[in-house]
Amino acid sequence: CSGTREGRHVTGLRYLPESNELLVYLDSPSWTQEMTLLREIIRARMERAGAHVDGLVFKTTAPGHTPPATKERLRPATTERPPAPHADLSEAERTEIERQVAPIEDQKLREALENAMRASAEWAKGVQSKKEP
Incomplete structure (x- = not known):
């Protein structure tokens, strides 16, 4: 949901492997309620995109929690790495x-x-x- 209206309200994600669920933290109770209502639509879209989860769990971020700035999380690394060595196989x-x-x-x-x-x-x-x- 990056770059979407809904995505701007997501403050964190966590995959729960034991239940194959995605835990999504949102910035307000109203967005938590909104996304909970859209749960099956979102899950179906994820399924079409090839991401299978058994469920989505939405929670409101604790008051006072300040997530890292989106730009900081998505900023590419500043150091350029040389390409990995590669040789074609016979x-x-x-x-x-x-x-x-x-x-x-x-x-x-x-x-x-x-x-x-x-x-x-x-x-x-x-x-x-x-x-x-």
Whole structure:
């Protein structure tokens, strides 16, 4: 809800993994009530965007609490990092990673692990290539 009228009243978010809920803190009781009424609409929009939660819980921020300024929270880091070392994998290296993850039945988990293993191998190969003359 960043950049929306409603988003300007959000003072904090917390994911509750044990219940798969999103806890949303708002700046006033009236906004807490408003968002509670819109709970299922918001959850359906999140679902369409690919973010599945079982529920949304809205609470009013404690009086006197001053959240960090939005600009401070969203400001990008000022220090530029050099790009991570990277080297393309050979067909044999890619095939070996695919073979290692093939036994995993869950497609999303298999793809996530394959992507992570590929990125790690590309990084390690890139580091190694920088060490070699």
